[in-house]
Amino acid sequence: MEKLINDFSFGLFIWQIILFLLLLFLLRKFAWKPILNAVNDREQGIKDAMASAENARREMENLQADNEKLLKEARAERDAMLKEARELKTKMISEAKEEAKAEADKMVSQAQMAIESEKKAAVAELKSQVASLSVEIAEKVVKSELSNKDKQLKLVEDMLGDATLN
């Protein structure tokens, strides 16, 4: 301890204090402040850049999600449209078919009716012709039957014979 105290150089102590304080002052002003500021700024910059990158990533994700959604919607819409179109098509076809069938049926029935009426008219004409023909024939037969007296008498007799009095 005595040696330590004896070795203690007061001059060196004073120099050390003066020089160290001077060094501290100079370094603080010209080195530490700019260095620490630069490092801090850079770290802040990195932090900001990372934050904005993260934001950008999130936005990108959102955008992608939006796109996906839009695409999905579009696809669904297309599907719906297609389905509707198909349904419309089938409906139109079936409607057309039905209409056509109804028309055909109507035409057929009209034709049948026409045929029927034609037939009736034909039958009626035939009947009237047959009637007039048979009247003519009957007239002719009667004429020839009643041409001579004997035959007239015979007829009368036959008639009378048929018409038994009851």
Add this chain to the structure above:
Amino acid sequence: MQAKTIGKLLLFFTLAWVTVSCSNETEGNEEAKKERRQEVKEFINHHLQDSHDFNIYSYTGDDGKLHHVGFPLPVIIVDNGLQVFSSSKFHHGEEVVESGGNYYRLYHSKIYKTDANGTLNYEEGHGDHPTNVRPLDLSITKSVVMMIVTGILLILLFRGLAKSYQKNNGIAKGVGRFFEPIVVYVRDEIAIANIGEEKYKKYMPFLLTVFFFIWFLNMFGLTPLGVNVTGNIAVTTALAILVFLLTNFTGTKDYWKHIFDPLGDGMPWIGKIFIYIILVPIEILGMFIKPFALLIRLYANMTAGHVVLMSLIGLIYIFKSWVGGPLSFGLSFAISMIEVLVALLQAYIFTMLAALYFGFASESHDHAEEHEGEVQHL
């Protein structure tokens, strides 16, 4: 594992053999060896002390005289005004210098005021130190030169680093690149870790300066320049006193409360009185012990390192054998490597503990604030 054990054994036997072979030497050699030992011891003692001239190396010339190679430094003595002269006038302690009507003599790296003949008075009970008056010696000694050199080096290095940020858009270039991570480390792991995010900025310049100052001077101490600045108690004392002043001048109310009222409101005042009779003096003593431990730690570590290293190198001259030489060379090389680590470690520990003390000084009780916050919420 096996190889390591064998290596250790080999080392042990070599050491044992060297010791035995040395002790077997003749009586006459023993005498010379003793002298050598004394010489080495004196050399180490001389090296550990500050010096008034920048001595690079000394040799004994053909004429049998000791020659010193180096350059003299200015001597400044405060004694009836300033006495300034070159240290070359002392002729390495061989001559008495007259300046301003006073006579001075350099003895064991210290300047004493003497009479015209340079008589040094010794007295019983003072050991081997002369009782002559020692004037206030403000000389630019070797240590002061090294401090100035280190200071200039630090300013150039870190000014360069600071400028390179401006030039390269905030990216370090050149030598600064090596030191930037260390600056960031001091900030993150030493300052913020011990002082806290809010208050560390105030202490950063001091911590950085002290760290690099000690580290650089420690490293200079390992060079063959042979300076031992941080192993000088005056230097470590100055640093520790600055830490002490900074700690106590920036102390918050909570810091002082912790010293004079360590138990706080947790105890009635009657109970406190008895405990505080012991506790408060201990706390006050602690204020001084903390920086004292700092100064002793740095001083002792650096001095011890130098003593060990130089002793091992000195062994070469004592052994003077084919085994002892390379062995002590190997050992001193290994110790040098460790010293490189110690140089950094001691700078780190000094800065770390200074930051810890600053942390104590700037603490403010977060608990209290939290509680207050809660009350406000209620």
